Amino acid sequence: MKILVIDDSNVIRELIKHSLKDNDHSITYATDGSDAIEKIKNDTPFLVITDLMMPHVSGLELVTWIKENYNDQIKIIVLTALGEEDVVLEAFSLGIDDFITKPFDPKDLSLRIKRFEM
Template identity: 45%
Template sequence: MHTKKIFIIEDDNMTIEILKYIFSKEGYQLSISKDGLDAIERIPEEVPDLVLTDIMLPMKSGLEIIQFIKDNFTNLPVIVLSSLGEEEATVLDAFKLGADDFIAKPFSPSELLLRVKRFLK
């Protein structure tokens, strides 16, 4: 059984540190990207088991990332992690593009872990 790999796309350092803490404690392998363009270039090379992305990102948005993933890796689950301040329409757009789940920031670490595990079992 290989270690599950989570690809995190997030530009906020504090959130990255929290996510690193939550997931490495559980033994997940992590890849982290701080902008959408870098993520789109690295996802095909790294072939993660799950992608966790913010919506508001430099270079390319989370919506563009979801579109890219769903066009190229139909079975790769994408969880959107985004501030409650985001437009509701953006969240709907994320689901229309194929996002598998949405978690609002600030998030509960245990809820996030539970949702991630649901996709990685």
């Protein structure tokens, strides 16, 4: 499965990388939404895991762009900090498939990704 991980935090990207290392996934990383859009245009992933609060292009703007251009072809999991419930509700209204609250358990992330493999 091709996965694109978008987060402006190197720590979060490394945590996700570590939590997915034992799975057979092709993982690409982006540091913000504008970088992610270019990577999606060049090599469409099956799954996007994205932060919401990022510079340049926010996670909500990215979700909107993905849904406008790829409809349901790309699955989306949103990473969000505690206290951003209203933003998560907006993300669901835009069409995300799931969300994970930061800090997160790497096993939980793996289980949520496996759900898309079925």
